Amino acid sequence: MSKIRTFFLIGLLVLLIGVVVGVVGMVMADTNLLASSQFFLIISMIIMLWGYVITLDNIDKNVARNVELMKSLLDTMDKGQK
Template identity: 85%
Template sequence: MSKIRTFFLIGLLVLFIGVVIGVIGMFVPDTTMLASSQFFLIVSMIIMLWGYVITLDNIDKNVARNVELMESLLNTMGKGQK
């Protein structure tokens, strides 16, 4: 499983927990439940963004590697035409 998918699923799980706590907090007169719900929502956003940043970093590395391979291919083709 890819890293982005793993982080996204973990983020969705934390988001679901936050929503459940928020719904319970709406019916139970306790402000700590709503605060906990907001905390879980913030944590889920951080987890999902972290997965997105890691994926962008991997894409950047792959693009840099592809550019190096393309330059090597062009150099090889240039030598073959001489």
């Protein structure tokens, strides 16, 4: 399973926990549970964003490697034409 999918699923799980805590906080009228719900929301967003950043970093590395290979291929083709 890809990294972004793993981080996204973990983020969704944390978000689901936050929703459950928020609903319980509304039913029981407990401000501490509502604050905890917001905490879980923030944590889930951070987890999902971190997965996105890691994925973009991997894409950047792959693109840089492909550019190097393309330059090498073009140099080889130029040498072959001379």
